[in-house]
Structures are given as structure tokens and as C-alpha cells.
Amino acid sequence: xxxxxKKAPKIMKCENKFCAGCGHSLFDRIxxxxxxxxxxxxxxxxxxxxxxxxxxxxxxxxDVIVPPHGKMGAALTAQKRVRPDKYAITIAGDGGAYAIGLxxxxxxxxxxxxxxxxxxxxxxxxxxxxxxxxxxxxGQISASTPKGRTxxxxxxxxxxxxxxxxxxxxxxxxxxxxxxxxxRKTKNAVKKAIEKQRDNKGFSLVEVLVPCPTNWxxxxxxxxxxxxxxxxxxxxxxxxxxx
Amino acid sequence: xxxxLDVDRCKGCYLCIANxxxxxISKDDKPNKKGVIPVKVxxxxxxxxxxxxxxCPDLVFEIL
Ligand SMILES: Cc1ncc(C[n+]2csc(CCOP(=O)(O)OP(=O)(O)O)c2C)c(N)n1
Ligand code: SF4
Numbered sequence: 614x615x616x617x618x619k620k621a622p623k624i625m626k627c628e629n630k631f632c633a634g635c636g637h638s639l640f641d642r643i644x645x646x647x648x649x650x651x652x653x654x655x656x657x658x659x660x661x662x663x664x665x666x667x668x669x670x671x672x673x674x675x676d677v678i679v680p681p682h683g684k685m686g687a688a689l690t691a692q693k694r695v696r697p698d699k700y701a702i703t704i705a706g707d708g709g710a711y712a713i714g715l716x717x718x719x720x721x722x723x724x725x726x727x728x729x730x731x732x733x734x735x736x737x738x739x740x741x742x743x744x745x746x747x748x749x750x751x752g753q754i755s756a757s758t759p760k761g762r763t764x765x766x767x768x769x770x771x772x773x774x775x776x777x778x779x780x781x782x783x784x785x786x787x788x789x790x791x792x793x794x795x796x797r798k799t800k801n802a803v804k805k806a807i808e809k810q811r812d813n814k815g816f817s818l819v820e821v822l823v824p825c826p827t828n829w830x831x832x833x834x835x836x837x838x839x840x841x842x843x844x845x846x847x848x849x850x851x852x853x854x855x856x
Numbered sequence: 857x858x859x860x861l862d863v864d865r866c867k868g869c870y871l872c873i874a875n876x877x878x879x880x881i882s883k884d885d886k887p888n889k890k891g892v893i894p895v896k897v898x899x900x901x902x903x904x905x906x907x908x909x910x911x912c913p914d915l916v917f918e919i920l
Contacts, residue, residue, distance in 0.1 A: 615904060615919075615920065617904040617905075617906060617919055618918075618919050618920055619906045619909040619910075619917075619918065619919040620918045620919070621909075621915040621918070625915055628865055628914065628915075629913070629914065631913065632867075633867035633868055633869040633892075633913075634867075634869030634871060634913060635913060636913075638913035638914065639911070639913045642913075642915065792875065792911075793875060793906075793907045793910045793911060796910050796911070797910075826869075833869035833870065833871055834869075834870060834871060834873075834874045837871065837874070
């Protein structure tokens with residue numbers, strides 16, 4: 614074994630059920646590495662949102678509860694207040710966290726609850742067949758915007774960080790999984806977000822730009838290029854709040 | 857050996873090929889158990905940078 618050795622952590626117990634090149638599977642391994650390195654697997658409960666993102670449950674050996682779709686802000690709040698001895702973490706989708714669950718997400722942040730949200734932004738509702746979400750970009754073709762999103766018919770896309778950045782929260786960051794350097798940044802942000810909760814600093818949210826090659830109609834390599842060339846240009850990247 | 861592969865896990869996204877900067881990874885000839893053409897690594901060329909491990913969604917790679 615060299616000092617360059619790298620092996621998937623044991624928490625990744627079997628093959629995952631995601632499509633080829635899906636960003637959710639990359640994020641899950643990153644989270645698995647962080648939970649393993651921080652030695653907190655047994656002290657963590659993941660609130661699973663509904664969406665393709667929920668499939669981490671099949672391949673990760675970690676305790677999970679499954680609240681109603683989108684209500685992660687409320688569910689994490691309840692979980693943390695009932696079991697303050699456990700890390701309260703969610704893996705959520707952009708549809709869950711920013712559309713049906715927008716109120717709960719922002720309310721938990723407004724209260725600066727000591728919980729951690731990881732939001733997988735793939736710019737649409739993947740599990741239900743690729744319909745448009747608030748994050749769907751202008752011009753983007755989706756199942757419900759077959760000619761592309763237009764301001765006239767569907768409104769402008771919504772960047773939740775425009776609201777979040779003004780709140781008194783502990784940590785806010787946006788990263789991606791588009792290349793090895795971004796994956797390292799994501800891992801760093803995941804670790805810092807969980808450390809904020811450990812240190813009772815309050816609410817932390819990391820949005821990760823992830824590809825959905827299946828619903829984007831792109832090959833996995835081209836889906837990563839879309840993140841680099843379009844989404845990482847459109848969105849502010851990096852740490853925005855770090856208290 | 858520098859890198860060990862579990863080729864039956866490969867779903868054929870080929871993110872590893874795109875991110876191996878020295879071009880040590882290529883498609884294999886025969887399909888794996890999933891019916892997917894997996895990848896193979898030129899062990900001589902490999903510099904153990906770990907990019908394949910980092911970019912593989914399916915945990916195919918172990919850097920030894
Ligand atoms: C209360 C409720 N409304 C709607 C649904 C249907 N539904 C299942 S998954 C999903 C959205 C998935 O999109 P997203 O949250 O972005 O996650 P992704 O699949 O992209 O990972 C919806 C609307 C549901 N399960 N429960
Ligand atoms: S449909 Fe998209 S988000 Fe869902 S598993 Fe496939 S690639 Fe991933």
C-alpha cells in the first residue's frame with residue numbers, strides 16, 4: 614500500500630442503484646468518506662428526502678428516517694430537538710428543498726437550527742421524469758418545458774442563496790462534482806458543515822451542483838461539462854457564509 | 857499493480873477516462889456482467905493520481 618492509496622469506505626456497503634454518471638452517487642461517497650473520517654457514522658441520522666437522492670439508503674450503511682417529501686427543514690428541526698446527541702443531516706433534492714419544501718428550508722435557516730442540509734441541485738425533478746423545478750435554467754429543456762424555459766411562460770429561475778445569504782446562519786457554500794478539484798472542495802464543505810453542527814454554531818447548507826445525465830439527455834462526460842461551462846458560471850460558487 | 861478494478865461494478869459512464877490526465881484508462885474489449893463495456897487501466901502508465909477513484913460514481917477503483 615502506498616501513501617497514495619484510496620479505497621471506498623466500508624459504509625458504502627454495496628453497489629448503488631443510480632444511473633450511470635449520476636451525481637448523487639458521487640456525493641454519497643463523499644459523505645461516506647467524511648462520516649468515516651470523522652468517526653460519526655453511529656452518531657448520525659440522515660433525513661432522507663424523496664427523489665432520486667433517496668437511493669443512498671440502499672447502498673450506505675447509516676441510520677435513516679424518511680419524512681414527507683420536501684419537509685426536511687421541519688423534520689431535521691424535530692429530530693435535533695428530540696435527539697440532540699445525534700447529527701441531524703439531510704440529503705435533499707433541489708425540488709424538495711427549494712420548491713415543495715422552500716418554506717421549511719428557509720424557516721429552519723431563519724431559526725438558525727443546529728442542523729445540516731446537503732441539497733443536490735440537478736436543475737430539475739429527476740425521479741418523477743425530469744420536470745422543471747425553480748432551479749431549471751432559462752432555455753433549459755425539461756419534461757414540462759419541452760421548448761425550453763422562458764421568462765414569459767415559466768418565470769425566471771430562482772437562486773435560493775439570494776435569500777439565504779442574508780440570514781444569520783453558520784455556513785453556506787456551493788460546490789459541484791464536475792471534476793476532481795470540485796470534488797475535493799465538496800468534501801471540504803461537507804466536513805465544515807458537519808463541524809458547525811458539532812460545535813453548536815447553527816444552520817449549515819451546502820448546495821452541490823450534480824448532473825442528471827438521464828434527464829438532461831447528455832452523456833455523463835457532457836453532463837459534467839454542462840456543470841462547468843453553464844452552471845458554475847451562472848451560480849456563485851464557494852463558501853458564502855462561514856461563521 | 858498500482859490500481860485494482862472491480863469491473864463488474866462499471867456502468868460505462870467513462871468519467872474516469874475523461875479525467876485520467878495521462879490517458880492510462882481506456883475501454884475494454886468485452887462486456888462485464890451488466891452487459892456494459894467496462895474500462896481497463898494501463899498499469900505501466902498509471903501514476904496513482906487517484907482521479908479515477910475520485911470521479912467514479914460506482915466505486916470501481918482502488919488505488920493500492
Ligand atoms: C408530498 C409529495 N409530493 C410529490 C411527490 C412526488 N415526487 C417524488 S420525487 C419528487 C421530486 C424529486 O425531485 P428532486 O427533489 O429535485 O430530487 P431528484 O429526484 O432530482 O434527486 C416529487 C415531486 C411526493 N413523493 N410527495
Ligand atoms: S434519473 Fe438522474 S438523478 Fe435519478 S438516478 Fe438517474 S441520473 Fe441520477
